[in-house]
Amino acid sequence: MATVDLNDVRKVYAGGFEAVKGVSIAIPDKALCVLVGPSGCGKSTLLRMIAGLEAISSGTISIDGKVVNNIGPTDRDIAMVFQNYALYPHMSVYDNMAYGLRNRGTPRPEIDSRVRATAKTLELDQLLDRKPRQLSGGQRQRVAMGRAIVRNPKVFLFDEPLSNLDAKLRGQMRVEIRNLQRNLGVTSVYVTHDQLEAMTLADMLVVMNAGLIEQIGAPMDVYEKPASTFVAAFIGAPPMNLLGLTRAADGAATVAGGAKIHGQIPDEAATLGLRPEDALVSTSEAAQKGALSLPVTVEAVEPVGMESFLHCALAGERIVVRVPGRSMVQPGDRLEIAAGLDRLHFFDRDGKRV
Numbered sequence: 001m002a003t004v005d006l007n008d009v010r011k012v013y014a015g016g017f018e019a020v021k022g023v024s025i026a027i028p029d030k031a032l033c034v035l036v037g038p039s040g041c042g043k044s045t046l047l048r049m050i051a052g053l054e055a056i057s058s059g060t061i062s063i064d065g066k067v068v069n070n071i072g073p074t075d076r077d078i079a080m081v082f083q084n085y086a087l088y089p090h091m092s093v094y095d096n097m098a099y100g101l102r103n104r105g106t107p108r109p110e111i112d113s114r115v116r117a118t119a120k121t122l123e124l125d126q127l128l129d130r131k132p133r134q135l136s137g138g139q140r141q142r143v144a145m146g147r148a149i150v151r152n153p154k155v156f157l158f159d160e161p162l163s164n165l166d167a168k169l170r171g172q173m174r175v176e177i178r179n180l181q182r183n184l185g186v187t188s189v190y191v192t193h194d195q196l197e198a199m200t201l202a203d204m205l206v207v208m209n210a211g212l213i214e215q216i217g218a219p220m221d222v223y224e225k226p227a228s229t230f231v232a233a234f235i236g237a238p239p240m241n242l243l244g245l246t247r248a249a250d251g252a253a254t255v256a257g258g259a260k261i262h263g264q265i266p267d268e269a270a271t272l273g274l275r276p277e278d279a280l281v282s283t284s285e286a287a288q289k290g291a292l293s294l295p296v297t298v299e300a301v302e303p304v305g306m307e308s309f310l311h312c313a314l315a316g317e318r319i320v321v322r323v324p325g326r327s328m329v330q331p332g333d334r335l336e337i338a339a340g341l342d343r344l345h346f347f348d349r350d351g352k353r354v
């Protein structure tokens with residue numbers, strides 16, 4: 001059983017750059033917490049501080065209620081899985097997995113039973129004599145996981161563990177990691193810049209931007225109610241459409257091209273958000289009944305198999321619409337895009353949800 005608590009954690013690197021600007025997260029026991037954000041947002045720095053590989057400039061990190069700020073990485077009872085696997089190339093799979101336990105002076109029979117049991121769970125039992133170079137990328141990734149699991153740590157830390165794998169394998173390993181983490185019930189912190197990976201893995205999603213937390217929540221809650229334009233644009237692919245709002249003389253909110261929004265919208269609303277899958281392509285008559293009805297011109301059609309993305313233009317703004325299957329729409333076609341009020345998101349001038 002282990003909780004991980006970060007309380008107003010900051011990191012100022014030598015030279016004065018503040019990479020983490022006061023972050024607080026309370027991770028419950030057994031939860032998989034995913035830190036996601038663009039390159040440079042500070043997620044790896046935060047993970048390395050939890051691991052004890054990077055000093056904390058201020059604030060506290062606690063594991064199981066005990067402050068670990070001054071405890072070295074080897075005494076924190078955590079195991080880390082890296083993107084480059086960090087396997088010893090000259091050692092067999094067995095020895096790679098046994099290494100940490102031998103270092104701790106674990107008795108030989110116990111090492112053997114733990115390594116063999118873990119190898120079985122990970123379907124590595126036929127590969128224990130191989131060297132890392134004789135393994136596929138996915139198998140290497142599993143050995144790296146195995147090495148973390150045999151130690152039976154309180155907390156797993158994952159630093160972009162799947163980024164070296166091709167898309168198909170990444171999808172498979174994502175499911176494996178999720179299942180393993182659930183079955184083992186080990187509290188975990190997982191860093192990625194891939195929003196799809198973050199959405200599918202997390203119990204608790206933490207979206208970071210420029211050293212700060214933009215939003216914490218269950219993945220679908222974050223998706224359905226993004227707290228800011230940053231989150232709205234980062235989570236979801238293609239990203240949410242964001243359109244500037246202006247007020248007409250009669251006080252009605254309008255978007256580019258002068259189309260009005262019908263219905264009650266917050267006074268502070270400065271930006272309108274509409275997810276590509278919530279934008280309905282409709283006839284003019286049906287569109288008139290919704291809160292939003294935008295006459296657009298199709299600029300490009302992107303078929304991706306089970307759905308197509310329509311890239312549309314509206315008086316200088318771009319709107320992407322997601323439609324099922326193969327679309328009959330052609331570039332140059334004029335369409336009406338509609339949406340009900342309940343599908344619209346509004347953000348104020350500072351980009352905060354209203």
Ligand code: ATP
Nearest residue numbers: 013014017019038039040041042043044045046193
């Ligand atoms: P990526 O996805 O690219 O790994 P990240 O979100 O993990 O990005 P960090 O590696 O945590 O980002 O880096 C956060 C910021 O801190 C970046 O602007 C980076 O340049 C800076 N930084 C990282 N390490 C150091 C260091 N040792 N000294 C000074 N600045 C650093």
